[in-house]
Structures are given as structure tokens and as C-alpha cells.
Amino acid sequence: xxxxNQNKANNITLGKFSLIAVAMFGFGFALAPMYEAFCxxxxxxxxxxxxxxxxxxxxxxxxxxxxxxxxxxxKVQFTASRNQNMNWEFKALESIVxxxxxxxxxxxxxxxxxxxKTVIAQAVPSVSPGRATKYLNKIECFCFTQxxxxxxxxxxxxxxxxxxxxxxGKISTLTLAYTFFxxxxxxxxxxxxxxxxxxxxxNSVVTNAQx
Amino acid sequence: xxxxxxxxITRWIFTTxxxxxxxxxxxxxFIMFFVGGSMAMVIRAELLQxxxxxxxxxxxxxxxxxxxxxxxxxxVMPAMVGFANWMVPMMIGAPDMALPRMNNWSFWILPFAGTxxxxxxxxxxxxxxxxxxxxxxxxxxxxxxSTDFFIFAVHLLGFSSIMGxxxxxxxxxxxxxxGMTLMKMPLFVWTWLITAFLLIAVMPVLAGAVTMMLTDRNxxxxxxxxxxxxDPVLFQHVFWFFGHPEVYIMILPSFGIVSQxxxxxxxxxxxxxxxxxxxxxxxxxxxxxxxxxxxxTVGMPVAGELYFTYATVMIAVPTAVKVxxxxxxxxxxxxxxxxxxxxxxxFVFLFTVGGFTGLMMGVAPADFQYHDTYFIVAHFHYVLVxxxxxxxxxxxxxxxxxxxxxxYDEKLGKLHFWxxxxxxxxxxxxxxxxxxxxxxRRIPDYAVQFSEFNFMSSIGGFVFxxxxxLFLYIVIKCIRGGEKATDQVxxxxxxxxxxxxxxxxxxxxxxxxxxx
Numbered sequence: 001x002x003x004x005n006q007n008k009a010n011n012i013t014l015g016k017f018s019l020i021a022v023a024m025f026g027f028g029f030a031l032a033p034m035y036e037a038f039c040x041x042x043x044x045x046x047x048x049x050x051x052x053x054x055x056x057x058x059x060x061x062x063x064x065x066x067x068x069x070x071x072x073x074x075k076v077q078f079t080a081s082r083n084q085n086m087n088w089e090f091k092a093l094e095s096i097v098x099x100x101x102x103x104x105x106x107x108x109x110x111x112x113x114x115x116x117k118t119v120i121a122q123a124v125p126s127v128s129p130g131r132a133t134k135y136l137n138k139i140e141c142f143c144f145t146q147x148x149x150x151x152x153x154x155x156x157x158x159x160x161x162x163x164x165x166x167x168x169g170k171i172s173t174l175t176l177a178y179t180f181f182x183x184x185x186x187x188x189x190x191x192x193x194x195x196x197x198x199x200x201x202x203n204s205v206v207t208n209a210q211x
Numbered sequence: 212x213x214x215x216x217x218x219x220i221t222r223w224i225f226t227t228x229x230x231x232x233x234x235x236x237x238x239x240x241f242i243m244f245f246v247g248g249s250m251a252m253v254i255r256a257e258l259l260q261x262x263x264x265x266x267x268x269x270x271x272x273x274x275x276x277x278x279x280x281x282x283x284x285x286x287v288m289p290a291m292v293g294f295a296n297w298m299v300p301m302m303i304g305a306p307d308m309a310l311p312r313m314n315n316w317s318f319w320i321l322p323f324a325g326t327x328x329x330x331x332x333x334x335x336x337x338x339x340x341x342x343x344x345x346x347x348x349x350x351x352x353x354x355x356x357s358t359d360f361f362i363f364a365v366h367l368l369g370f371s372s373i374m375g376x377x378x379x380x381x382x383x384x385x386x387x388x389x390g391m392t393l394m395k396m397p398l399f400v401w402t403w404l405i406t407a408f409l410l411i412a413v414m415p416v417l418a419g420a421v422t423m424m425l426t427d428r429n430x431x432x433x434x435x436x437x438x439x440x441x442d443p444v445l446f447q448h449v450f451w452f453f454g455h456p457e458v459y460i461m462i463l464p465s466f467g468i469v470s471q472x473x474x475x476x477x478x479x480x481x482x483x484x485x486x487x488x489x490x491x492x493x494x495x496x497x498x499x500x501x502x503x504x505x506x507x508t509v510g511m512p513v514a515g516e517l518y519f520t521y522a523t524v525m526i527a528v529p530t531a532v533k534v535x536x537x538x539x540x541x542x543x544x545x546x547x548x549x550x551x552x553x554x555x556x557x558f559v560f561l562f563t564v565g566g567f568t569g570l571m572m573g574v575a576p577a578d579f580q581y582h583d584t585y586f587i588v589a590h591f592h593y594v595l596v597x598x599x600x601x602x603x604x605x606x607x608x609x610x611x612x613x614x615x616x617x618x619y620d621e622k623l624g625k626l627h628f629w630x631x632x633x634x635x636x637x638x639x640x641x642x643x644x645x646x647x648x649x650x651x652r653r654i655p656d657y658a659v660q661f662s663e664f665n666f667m668s669s670i671g672g673f674v675f676x677x678x679x680x681l682f683l684y685i686v687i688k689c690i691r692g693g694e695k696a697t698d699q700v701x702x703x704x705x706x707x708x709x710x711x712x713x714x715x716x717x718x719x720x721x722x723x724x725x726x727x
Contacts, residue, residue, distance in 0.1 A: 006309075006385060006386070009381075009384075009385040010309040010310055010381045010385050010386075013309070013377070013380060013381040013384060013385060014310060014313075014377055014381060017376075017377040017380060017381075017411055018377065020411055020412070021373050021377075021411050021414070021415045022415070023415075024411070024412055024413070024414075024415035024416055025415035025416070025418055025419050026419075027415075027416060027419075028415060028416040028417075028418070028419020028420060028422075028423075028449060028452075028453075029419050029422075029423070031416075031419075031445070031448060031449050031452065032423070032434055032441075032445060032449075035442070035445045035448060039442075042512070044511075044512050044515075083438055122438075124437060124438070128510075130510055130512070131512055179437070181437075181438035182438075183438075
């Protein structure tokens with residue numbers, strides 16, 4: 001090979017592999033939506049992705065549940081926690097209930113804003129074991145919308161849910177965990193400044209889901 | 212062209228010569244090896260006894276973090292690129308690397324990236340203290356501000372690696388001497404070709420991961436923040452999609468070096484050359500589909516645990532092919548044990564120990580016990596220290612007579628090996644036991660029942676660390692003089708690099724050799 005040809009071949013190789021590197025950089029970012037899609041398709045990581053991306057349809061979920069399975073009782077536990085640095089009280093008024101699959105049940109959560117500011121908060125649900133997520137259906141939930149609390153305001157918030165009778169027999173206990181996040185001041189501990197509009201894209205879609 | 216080389220400092224700053232750049236890479240790696248090594252000494256000093264005595268816990272955590280990052284990105288990877296720069300053109304009969312100016316650039320990024328990384332330790336709030344795996348949200352929401360410098364340092368290191376890798380691929384694919392077909396290439400060249408592909412595939416993914424961290428930290432995105440609809444577990448997936456191929460990036464060139472050394476001192480051809488090539492390619496392929504075995508405990512479905520277990524254990528097959536081939540190469544060979552051979556044999560034996568513990572942890576239910584304990588620390592140090600580092604040291608002893616024209620001090624070299632081989636086992640073997648007994652990794656204090664083994668481990672660590680100063684002495688002594696090396700250096704070794712004079716002239720193979 002002559003020097004000229006050699007240089008040309010080297011430059012072509014450089015070009016090709018630079019493109020691959022750029023494509024792989026993009027692939028790194030593509031992993032984020034792929035991960036969402038994968039978890040949603042298999043319902044595996046305990047997150048209500050549907051609630052967060054606004055595709056959650058509570059009436060459709062419940063429409064197929066016609067009868068109550070009296071033969072078994074499922075224990076449903078509730079835990080409530082706050083994101084870091086949120087000066088709130090937040091708890092489940094009943095921490096454990098036993099329900100028959102197919103039975104509609106209402107439980108209440110209590111939250112109080114201990115700060116002297118109005119806070120808009122969002123509760124994010126998570127279920128364990130993760131693969132039970134799709135069997136715990138929410139009909140009415142304070143997590144569907146952002147909750148606005150005036151300074152010192154306290155209130156009870158209902159959750160109406162039904163456990164799908166199709167829940168695998170092996171699962172006898174479900175845990176539904178809520179975490180409240182302050183939508184305005186996500187990182188109070190951090191010195192970095194966050195623009196309020198760009199974060200929590202989820203909030204707007206969650207609101208849409210309600211309509 | 213004459214053997215004229217530029218003089219003074221500008222020779223090194225502006226050089227486009229593959230040998231100069233290889234030397235720069237190797238010295239950079241050597242310096243970082245001591246920087247990262249002194250951090251390991253701080254870690255072992257703190258762990259010498261239970262209780263807090265030497266450093267505060269935050270600094271301890273930044274020591275474990277920086278030790279890992281520096282050894283991976285500053286020592287092992289640049290050392291391998293240094294070998295590639297020196298040896299690949301000489302092994303395939305090329306006059307230089309394919310893209311010599313980019314080669315200069317990819318090296319000179321490194322000192323800046325390394326300085327930026329180390330400088331975080333002196334910043335307000337301390338350096339990164341979240342472990343070398345920098346899991347979110349510890350590295351996003353809860354990390355010190357210096358993390359942004361860490362992120363840019365990783366970006367720079369990534370740029371350097373990708374450019375280095377493209378250069379190596381272009382050299383190997385386009386610059387081979389006439390007659391040097393792919394299946395005639397020395398195994399070191401093959402392993403580097405495959406490693407370079409891995410680098411190009413995964414370093415950009417790492418760059419993506421740290422970019423997501425950067426925007427999560429500063430620009431209000433929520434890739435890894437549950438409050439904004441993201442997921443911290445996503446970080447682990449992205450990281451290990453890079454991280455698992457990364458461990459092979461560090462070990463495949465070591466396989467290559469060992470595959471050059473063993474045939475020379477067994478005075479036999481490498482057993483199963485073709486199967487070695489295919490095994491390397493198979494390991495590289497499998498490395499892309501096993502990443503979640505690093506995160507068995509995140510709460511995967513059983514199907515996931517099963518898949519990642521089977522896929523992981525499958526890697527044992529091509530790896531065993533390699534180990535058996537090295538053994539078969541030695542079988543009935545006229546073996547002599549000069550220093551490089553000692554390191555290579557030490558590598559084969561001790562790397563296999565590390566491989567076996569890897570198998571144990573590849574099995575999901577067993578991994579639940581080992582996860583994040585000293586057992587994993589013992590495992591990856593076995594594959595990286597008596598694995599990758601032994602191969603690097605062996606490679607230096609093997610080729611340094613060609614590089615400098617002088618033989619190293621054989622007596623001191625052997626002493627270096629035996630001190631290292633014994634102390635490295637005193638250092639890491641007890642960590643298996645304390646790991647199985649439940650001592651977690653990345654903590655500065657521990658329960659008293661772990662005292663004896665930690666004490667042993669620390670003593671081994673100090674001896675191993677001090678022994679490497681002997682290595683520095685041996686290398687400097689060899690550069691300064693010593694018995695003149697012959698052109699062949701060893702007893703009839705195979706390879707084009709042994710057909711040129713020792714020390715290797717500044718320019719080699721300006722007319723390509725003919726390969727029969």
C-alpha cells in the first residue's frame with residue numbers, strides 16, 4: 001500500500017469508528033427509555049410507571065374485576081415516608097389491612113405541612129414484591145395529583161384500591177409504599193440551583209391522567 | 212531516515228513517535244500506580260485495627276473511591292495502552308501507529324484528566340466518596356460539589372481511551388506488513404484489537420452515564436431521581452453496561468501479554484492459537500450480556516436472576532479454554548523461569564483463583580451472601596492485582612531489554628516477584644474469609660472478630676506496596692545501564708519485535724518486512 005492510500009484507509013477507519021462511538025453515546029441515553037419500557041412491559045420494578053407517564057386508567061383496570069374471591073385473604077401493608085429535608089408529617093392511618101381479592105377498600109393517609117410555606121407535593125407509590133405491582137389497582141388515590149398544602153395545613157387523604165383476584169397464589173402480603181416529594185424544592189440540601197419548570201415533567205402528565 | 216530524535220522537553224510534548232508515546236503512557240501509569248497505591252496504604256493503615264485511628268470516615272471513603280478510579284483509569288488502562296503503543300506496530304511490522312498526531316493528543320489528555328481527578332481531594336467538601344462505581348443518588352443528590360470535576364475528568368479519560376482505541380484498530384486493520392494475515396498476528400495484537408472494540412462500544416456509554424449525572428445534578432433532569440420520575444436503579448444498569456466490558460478491557464490485554472511470554476520460556480509454540488483468538492472474542496461478546504450480575508440484590512425477577520446467572524457462568528468456558536491452553540503450552544516444554552516467566556505463571560495460577568471466586572458470585576443465590584462484602588473485594592483484587600498488574604509487570608520485564616537495550620537485574624527481578632507473590636496473597640487471601648463472615652466493604656471500622664485477618668491483610672498490603680518501590684529501582688537501574696541485551700534477548704523467541712536491534716531504533720520497519 002502506498003502512503004497516500006494508507007492515510008486514506010486510516011482516515012476512513014477513524015471516521016467509521018468515531019461514528020460508532022457517537023452512536024454508543026446516544027445508546028447510553030437510549031437505555032433510559034428502554035429501561036422504562038422494559039419495566040412497564042414486564043411490570044417488574046414495583047413502580048407505577050403508568051401513573052407517572054399518565055397512561056394509568058383506573059376504570060379499565062377495575063372493569064374486569066367482577067367478583068370477590070372470598071376464599072383467600074391478602075394482607076396489604078402501607079408505609080409512608082417523606083423525601084429528605086421535607087418538614088412534614090405523613091403516615092398511614094391504618095398500617096395493615098386484610099382484604100379479599102376483588103373487594104374495594106378505602107384507607108386514609110394523614111399529612112401535615114409543618115413549614116410556614118405553601119408546599120406542592122407529589123406522592124410516588126411503589127409496591128413490593130415488584131411483580132405484584134400490576135395486581136394492586138388504585139381507583140382513587142391522592143398520588144394521582146399534586147397536593148397543595150398551605151402552611152400548617154393538615155388533612156386526611158383517601159386511597160381506594162382493589163386487589164386483582166388474579167394475584168398469584170404465592171403472594172400473600174403486599175406492601176404499598178408512598179414517598180412524598182416536594183415538587184418545588186427538590187434538593188434543598190444542595191447548593192445548586194434548579195429551574196422549577198424543567199424538573200418533574202411527571203407532574204403535568206400525572207394531572208393529565210386524571211382528566 | 213536517520214535515527215535522529217528531537218531533544219529536550221519538546222520531544223515529549225510534541226512527539227508523534229509510537230515508542231515515545233508508549234513510554235509516556237507507561238510512566239504515567241507507573242506514577243498513577245504509586246498515587247493509587249499510597250491511597251491503598253491509607254486504607255490498609257486505617258483497617259489495621261478496629262476502631263477509628265488514622266483518618267476520618269469521609270476521607271476514608273474518598274480514599275477507597277479514588278484508589279479504585281485511579282487504579283482502573285489511571286494505572287491499568289494507560290499501562291495497557293502503553294504496551295499497545297510500543298508493541299503493536301513492532302509486532303505487525305508497521306512503522307508507527309496509524310494516526311500519530313491523534314496518538315499524541317490521546318496521551319496528553321491523560322495528565323490533565325488525572326490531575327483534575329486527584330485535585331477533587333483538596334476541594335471544599337472533599338473528593339468523591341461514593342465508591343468507584345458512583346451509584347446515584349449518592350453521586351447525584353448527596354455528593355460534594357467536587358463531583359462535577361470528577362465527571363469532567365471521566366469525560367476526558369473517556370475521550371483519551373476512545374481515541375487510543377480507534378488508533379489501535381486503524382493500525383491493526385490497515386498497517387500490517389504484507390503477509391501478516393489476521394490469523395498470523397501475535398496474540399497480544401489480537402487481544403488488543405478486541406479490547407479496542409470493547410472500548411469504543413462502552414466508553415461512550417460511561418460518558419453518557421456521567422453526563423446524565425451532570426444534568427441531574429445541575430440542570431434539573433431526573434434520570435436517576437425518583438422524585439422526578441427517574442430511577443436510581445437505572446444508573447446501575449447503565450453503569451454496569453459499561454462496567455462489565457470494562458473489566459475485560461483490563462484483563463484481555465493481560466491475556467495477550469501472558470500468551471507472548473509463556474511460549475518463549477516454554478520454548479514451544481502457543482498451544483491452540485486459533486482457539487485462543489475465538490475464546491477472546493467469545494469473552495468479549497459475553498461481556499455485553501451479563502452486566503446485571505453486579506446487581507443481583509436490587510430486586511430482580513427470578514427470571515432475570517436465572518438468565519444473568521447462566522450467562523455469567525458461561526464465561527467460565529472460554530476463560531477455561533485460555534487457562535488450559537497456557538497450561539498445555541507449558542506441558543513438556545523446556546521451561547526456564549526467568550523473571551517474566553515467573554510473573555506469567557503467577558498470573559495463570561492466581562488469576563484462576565480470582566476466576567473461581569467470580570464463578571461463586573456469578574450464581575445469584577450465593578451472591579446474596581457475598582454482595583458488597585470483602586469477598587467481592589478479594590475477588591476483584593485477585594483478578595486485577597495478581598491478574599492484570601502481574602501481567603503488566605511481567606510484560607515490562609519481558610520487553611524492557613528491547614526498549615532500553617539493557618538487561619534488567621535478574622536477581623532483583625526474581626526477588627521482586629517472590630516478595631510480591633507472597634505478600635499479595637497475605638494481602639488478599641484473608642479478605643475472602645472476612646467477607647464470608649460478613650464484613651462489608653467500604654467501611655473504615657469493623658467488628659472486632661475481623662481483627663486478625665484484617666491485621667494480616669494490612670501487613671501483606673504494606674509489604675506489597677513497599678516491594679513495588681523495588682520495582683521502580685529495578686526499572687531505573689535497567690534504563691541507566693546493565694548488561695547489554697542481544698537483539699533476540701531471549702532464547703529464540705517468536706515475533707517481529709525480536710528481529711530488530713536492541714534497543715529498538717527510534718524508527719523501525721520503514722520498509723515493511725515480508726511475512727512468510
